[in-house]
Amino acid sequence: MSRDRTPLVLAAACGCLLAATPVAPQWLVFLLTLALTKGLVVLGLLLLMRAGLVSFGQGLYFGLGAYAAALLGARGGVLDGLVMIVAAIVAAAAIAAAIGLLLARYREIFFAMLSLAFSMILYGLLVKSSTLGSTDGFNLHARSFAGFALADGVGGRVFYVAAVIAVLAAGLAVHRYLGSHYGRLATAIRDNELRVEYLGASVFRVVYANYVAAGALGGLGGALAALAVGHVDPETTYWTTSGEFVFIAVLGGTGNVAAPFLAAGVFEAVRTLANQYAPNVWQMTLGIVMLLLILFLPAGLWSLVTRRRAGV
Amino acid sequence: MTDLAAVLFDGVVYSSWLFLMAAGLTLIYGVMKILNIAHGSLYALGAYAGASMVGAWLAGGHPAVASYALLAVAALAVGLVMGPLLERGLLRLVYGKDEVVLLLVTYAVFLILEDAIKLVWGVESLMVSEPYALPGNFLIGELAYPVYNLILIGAAVALGLAVAWGLYRTRSGKLLLAVIHDREVSAAMGINVDRTYLYTFTIGATLAAAGGALTAPTIAVSPGIGVEVIVLSFAVVVIGGLGSLGGAALGALMVGIVRSIMVRYWPEAELFTIYLVMALVLIARPKGLFAAPEARKI
Numbered sequence: 001m002s003r004d005r006t007p008l009v010l011a012a013a014c015g016c017l018l019a020a021t022p023v024a025p026q027w028l029v030f031l032l033t034l035a036l037t038k039g040l041v042v043l044g045l046l047l048l049m050r051a052g053l054v055s056f057g058q059g060l061y062f063g064l065g066a067y068a069a070a071l072l073g074a075r076g077g078v079l080d081g082l083v084m085i086v087a088a089i090v091a092a093a094a095i096a097a098a099i100g101l102l103l104a105r106y107r108e109i110f111f112a113m114l115s116l117a118f119s120m121i122l123y124g125l126l127v128k129s130s131t132l133g134s135t136d137g138f139n140l141h142a143r144s145f146a147g148f149a150l151a152d153g154v155g156g157r158v159f160y161v162a163a164v165i166a167v168l169a170a171g172l173a174v175h176r177y178l179g180s181h182y183g184r185l186a187t188a189i190r191d192n193e194l195r196v197e198y199l200g201a202s203v204f205r206v207v208y209a210n211y212v213a214a215g216a217l218g219g220l221g222g223a224l225a226a227l228a229v230g231h232v233d234p235e236t237t238y239w240t241t242s243g244e245f246v247f248i249a250v251l252g253g254t255g256n257v258a259a260p261f262l263a264a265g266v267f268e269a270v271r272t273l274a275n276q277y278a279p280n281v282w283q284m285t286l287g288i289v290m291l292l293l294i295l296f297l298p299a300g301l302w303s304l305v306t307r308r309r310a311g312v
Numbered sequence: 313m314t315d316l317a318a319v320l321f322d323g324v325v326y327s328s329w330l331f332l333m334a335a336g337l338t339l340i341y342g343v344m345k346i347l348n349i350a351h352g353s354l355y356a357l358g359a360y361a362g363a364s365m366v367g368a369w370l371a372g373g374h375p376a377v378a379s380y381a382l383l384a385v386a387a388l389a390v391g392l393v394m395g396p397l398l399e400r401g402l403l404r405l406v407y408g409k410d411e412v413v414l415l416l417v418t419y420a421v422f423l424i425l426e427d428a429i430k431l432v433w434g435v436e437s438l439m440v441s442e443p444y445a446l447p448g449n450f451l452i453g454e455l456a457y458p459v460y461n462l463i464l465i466g467a468a469v470a471l472g473l474a475v476a477w478g479l480y481r482t483r484s485g486k487l488l489l490a491v492i493h494d495r496e497v498s499a500a501m502g503i504n505v506d507r508t509y510l511y512t513f514t515i516g517a518t519l520a521a522a523g524g525a526l527t528a529p530t531i532a533v534s535p536g537i538g539v540e541v542i543v544l545s546f547a548v549v550v551i552g553g554l555g556s557l558g559g560a561a562l563g564a565l566m567v568g569i570v571r572s573i574m575v576r577y578w579p580e581a582e583l584f585t586i587y588l589v590m591a592l593v594l595i596a597r598p599k600g601l602f603a604a605p606e607a608r609k610i
Contacts, residue, residue: 054412102595109347109411110598113550117590120543124584239543243349243419250416280430287423294417295405 006175010258014168021157029160033228035268036163038248040221042260043174044214045249051207052190057115058245060122061092061218063237066226070140081142085223092219093212100211104204119237126234137233140226159228166220175257186210251293253300263301314453319576321452325461327568328468329527333545334560335475336519342492342555343512345411349418351520352542353425354394358524360429361386363438363533370442379443387525391518399513430535437534444529464526476557547590553600
């Protein structure tokens with residue numbers, strides 16, 4: 001067995017991203033922040049997909065995280081970014097712990113549809129709650145981060161650094177988890193759940209743990225994205241947002257914890273370019289790219305990396 | 313009393329519309345195991361085709377009565393062109409992949425068609441209310457209702473019965489049921505499964521387009537009308553049990569009536585109640601109300 005190089009590569013990549021912080025132009029920082037936050041949500045989706053489950057409702061946790069952070073600022077008077085993020089993770093994990101009890105019993109398309117239903121329930125609530133700005137949502141503004149006051153104009157870069165650190169921490173943790181006894185069970189569950197039960201492991205417990213972790217990652221991504229954008233709206237919980245996460249997950253493949261971030265980066269880049277140069281057909285461009293990938297690269301972008309390595 | 317009758321009637325009208333969408337969706341899923349997100353775009357295409365055909369017809373000064381026939385022609389045209397195009401041109405290439413991958417393929421088609429619609433018809437909304445206004449109104453108590461709503465209900469019932477008859481009473485329908493039950497054995501017995509897929513998808517696409525064409529006179533046809541429809545019909549189909557036509561009818565009635573009760577008495581809760589019903593049904597019956605039991609595979 002070859003040495004596990006993932007932690008090293010992940011750390012090196014995050015190091016490069018951090019080193020670029022002072023020199024990267026504003027638009028690139030913003031784009032990368034969004035890509036990384038989406039990658040975090042998709043990392044959660046990867047945990048579920050390892051067990052053969054696809055949630056079509058991760059927008060629920062993305063939106064929950066975003067709204068938890070924003071509400072804490074608007075209603076709770078807490079203006080520290082880090083506190084908002086921690087609160088968002090806790091809120092998302094708590095909801096996931098409750099819903100997971102139910103969802104962990106479902107499989108295949110029913111798991112996808114029931115998670116979709118839950119995200120649409122939140123969407124329905126948010127759209128109609130005029131105190132939270134209905135479909136317009138509302139703004140949030142963090143004044144400090146971890147106790148340090150944020151001067152005007154540096155907020156974007158601070159959240160970017162926070163996102164990179166969060167990605168590194170989450171990536172390493174998930175990688176470790178996937179290599180552990182528990183983490184490896186997920187793949188076995190995908191292949192044959194009944195046999196796993198016969199061998200004496202609890203399928204429910206693994207699926208449940210992965211679901212809660214995915215929820216927490218969704219909340220983290222949502223809070224970071226909300227801070228970076230400075231605004232939250234119900235669109236974060238709509239099915240198209242969840243569909244985007246599934247798309248990125250399939251784009252990257254489930255081979256490695258770095259795959260979601262690579263895919264999210266490519267996704268945001270394609271979207272930004274299409275938006276810039278073909279604003280009328282950016283959805284079409286995305287759709288065509290998606291079809292080509294499914295037809296010609298069924299194991300995701302990450303398979304390009306592993307294929308090259310195998311060839312050497 | 314009038315109040316209740318009106319709420320119920322509203323609910324049934326909405327259910328008919330939902331059923332047209334859900335019937336095609338559930339049929340396609342039952343046979344092909346594809347949850348077709350592009351169904352929303354086919355609905356939108358039907359609406360656009362219907363609206364622009366009727367619009368052109370009326371602009372030419374022709375009698376408005378014929379516009380109903382034009383709506384039907386529009387639905388058929390969209391279904392017969394888009395159905396085979398998508399099935400032969402694309403879906404055929406991806407059969408056998410994971411259900412979720414198939415879901416994503418139709419999601420990609422949905423994204424492509426959303427922009428294609430904007431390219432063809434622009435972003436301005438189309439309004440053709442003549443077919444809606446033409447038959448006049450009738451009264452429930454003191455409330456006036458457009459007669460067009462009755463046409464909508466009639467069309468949904470007629471199409472539903474036609475599909476049910478085709479499925480359960482004809483030879484090709486029975487072959488289709490065999491394919492639903494077991495694709496491989498059916499193929500081994502000499503059933504042309506490829507052709508069954510083609511027909512099923514085309515019929516489903518036509519039903520979606522019919523839903524769109526019939527709705528076109530009642531709304532402003534504008535970009536994005538397919539987005540909301542699709543999750544709603546997902547809810548209906550999942551409540552009824554994927555692949556069950558009767559389930560789709562019952563699901564449509566449940567969602568339609570719950571919605572109209574909510575709209576009347578507690579409008580803020582409208583959207584979220586629909587999905588709450590879906591979640592509750594799935595909690596009570598994990599595979600929907602009318603899903604066929606499946607053998608456990610070891």
